[in-house]
Each structure stands twice: as C-alpha cells, then as structure tokens.
Amino acid sequence: MLLALTVLEIVAPVFMLGLAGWTWVKRGAEFRVDFVTRICFTISVPALLFTALARAELDPAFFASLAGAAFAAYMLAALALWVAIRLGKLSVRVWLAPLVFGNTGNVGLPVAMFAFGDEGLALAAVIFAVMACLSFTVGVWLVSGGGSPAEAAKQPIFYGAALGLLFALMDWELPSFLMRGLDLAGQMAIPLMLLTLGVSVARLSVKGAGRAIAMSVLRVILCGAAAWGAARIFGLSDIGRDALILQLTMPVAVTSYLLAERYKAEPSEVAGLVVVSTLVSVAAIPLTLAAILEGWLP
Template identity: 70%
Template structure:
C-alpha cells in the first residue's frame, strides 16, 4: 500500500496537469501551442536544465557514464526497433524516429523529479540532452531524408545542459540575482510542458488504435531493454540505471507528430500513436515506478 501511495503521489501531478490542458481545449478556450512551445524550449527548459545541473553535486565519472549509456541505449533501441519495423513491413521513415525518441521532456523530466528528487532531475536532464541532440540530427535525417549536426547546435536546450554541466564540474557560480532569475524561469517549464501536452493530445485525431497499442507496448519492451543494456555496458549505478530506463520508456512525443506533419510522413497515423502511447503510459509508468522505488530505498 505504501508503494501504491508513493507512485500515486509521483504520477498524479503529471497527469492532472495534463488533464488541465486537455480540459481547457475541450471547453473551447484558445491555447497557442506554437508560442508556448517556443517559449518553453527557448527560455524555461534551458533555464531548468542549467539550474538543475549547476546545483547538482555531480560525480564527473558517474555522469559521463550516464551520458555514454544514454547514447548506447538510443543506438541499441534504434537498431532493435529498425529490425522490428522491417520484420513487420512498416515504414522506418514514418515510425523509427517516433518510436526511438520518447517524451523525455514533457513527461520524463517531471516524473524523474517527483520520483527521485534533485538527483533524478539532474540525471533526467543529462539523458534529455543526449536525446535532444540525437533527435534533432538523426531523427530529422530519418524522417526527412536529410539532416545536419547544425540542427542540434541551434537548440537552446543544448547550451543550457552543456553550461549546467560546466558550472557543476568546475564549481563556478553565477551571481545570486542571476541564478534566482534562471530558477524562476525554469520553474515555468514543468507546468507549461504538462499543460501543453494535454492541449496537444486533445487536438490530435486518433486513428489506427489497434496497431498503435501494439507498437506502444513493443517500444516499451525494446527501449526499456536498451536502457538496461546501456547502463550495464558502462557500469552505471542503480539510480542512474533507474533514471535511464524510466526515460527510455516514456510515451511517443508530440514533437514526433509535428515532424511527421512537416515532412509528410503519415502524420495521421503518428498522431494516433502519440495519443495511444500517452494513454498506455498512464498504466506503464506507475508499474515501472512500483518496481523501481523499493530498490531505490525511498
């Protein structure tokens, strides 16, 4: 019963804020997703990543291992999912990037923070930064047939995470007024991302529910195993292993639909998968947390 309560305390705020956004749209109110998303990923999320990492007491070796393990995990997940899609006769251009790069931002970061505190937040930030770099390079290349490392270099979240790691590892400190300003900006990120997730899900059209459920469950198995493999390969500690597996099994991101829409990669089917995988996550994330929390000693 104690574990059930702990899990509820972790996931309830995440899904309740998502429901706020969902209900807001269904009530007929306006919500400019493009504006909020641009503000979040240009200002509040980079600020959150910077402050979370800059304040963390980092073991350089542990976080280097976690970053390397994240890279291995995403490469292993991509290969496993590519083989699965080829065997099923499904389009890798449509499905490989959405299935590989989950919603580590809108959902993964708040879940990690609520579950594992400041340490979990810092670990999730490292994994999110690795995922974002891969998504804006390899992910764009898969969907569009072209891509460039310059895409990742244009993203403020990359610099927020990189500078946060530099400050943490060197012991540098910003003036207090500036750090507090960044902390305030970062505090906007999580509620904005969760409400926007709910808004986006409310506006998507669900199609192909059956196949989407199968794909959602298969990606959880493949990505979860890839997360464990990456952590095992580099000897990541238990808390880092939990953080990596948890991030890897996050649902398909709304940005995958936006990318599919931009490059005409079956956006309707991807939209359905986003909605279905998010609903599946309502069950799978609590199950994963229930398995992890006893080992974490929380």
C-alpha cells in the same frame, strides 16, 4: 498499498496537469501551442536544464558513464525497434524516430524529479540533453532524409544543458540574482509542458489504434530493456540505471508529430501513436516506477 500510494504521489501531479490541458481545450478555450512551445524550448527549458545541472554534484567519470550509457541505450533501442518495424512491414521513415525518441522533456523530467528529487532531475536532464542532440540530428535525418549535425547546435536547450554541465564540472557559480532569475524561468517549464501535452493530445486524432497500441507496448519493453542493458554495460549506479530506464520508457513525444507534419511523413499515423502511447503510459509509468521502487530490477 503503501507502494501504490507512493507511485500515485509521483505520477498524479503529472497526469493532473495533462488532464487540465486536455479539459481546457475540450471546453473550447484557446491555447496557442506554437507560442507556448516556443516559450518553453527557448526560455524555460534551457533555464531548467542549466539550474538543475549547475547545482548538481556531478563526478566527471559518472557523467561520462551516464552520457555514454544514454547514447548506447538509444542506439540499442533504435536497432531493436528497426527490426520490429521491418518485421511488421511498416515504414522506417514514419515509425522509427517517434518510437526511439520519447517524451523525456514534457513527462520524463517531472516524473524523475517527483520520483528521485533534485538528483533525479539532474540525471534526467543529462539524458534529455543526449536525446535532444540525437533527435535534432539523427531524428530529423530519419524523418526528412536530410538532417544536419548543426541542427542541434541551433537549439537553446543544447546551450542550457552544455553550460549547466560546464558549471557543475568546474564547480562555478553564478551571482545569486542571476540564478534566482533562471530559477523563476525554469519553474515555468514543467507545468507549461504538461499543459501543452494535454492540449496536444486533445487536438490529435487516432488512426490505426490497434497497430499503435501494439507498437506503444513494444516500445516500452524494448526501450526499457535497452536502457537496462546499457546501464549494466556502463556500470551505472542504481539511481543512474533507474533514471535511464524511466526516461527511455516515456511516451512518444508531440514533437514527433510536428516533424511528421513538417516533412509529410504520414502525420496522421504519428498523431495516433502520440495519443495511444500517452494513454498507455498511464499504466506503463506507474508499473515502471513500482518495479524501480520495489527493487525488482536485477
């Protein structure tokens, strides 16, 4: 009972705000996703990443291990999911990037913060930064066939994370009035992203539900195993391992649908995958948290 209450305290705020966004749209109210998303990824998320990382006490060796483990975990997950997609006779161009690069921003950051506090948020931010760089390069290349490494350097979240890490590692500090301003900007990020997630799920339709359910469950298992394996290889601490597993098992991101729409990579299939994996996460995230909190992981 105590474990259930602890898990509920962590996930309830996340799902409540997502449900609020879903209800908002279902009641016919206007919500301009493009505008809110631009605000998030141009202003609030970079500010959140910077403040979370700049305040973190990051040991350079630990940071290198965590970043390396995150990169290795995504590569292992990509390999395992590529095999699964080929065995299922599905399109690699359509399915691989959405399955590999999950919703570490909208859902992963708040879950890590509620589960592990400020330290967990800082660790999740490092993993999110690695994922964002891979998603805007390898991910775009997979979906479109023509991504460029320079694409990641165009994203404000890249600079927010990079500067935050630099300030943490060099033990620099900004004037208090600047940090307070960035704090205010960053505080917008999590509620806006969760509301947007609910809105997006409400507006998307499901196609191929059975296939989407199977692949959503399989991605949780394979990505979780990849994260656990990479954590063991790089010798991460328990909290580093837990943050990595939690981030990699997040549901499919709404941005995967936007990329599929942009590059005509069967967006209806990806839309169904986003909706179904988000619904699967209602059970998957609490189960993952229970395994972490109870020390069931070897």
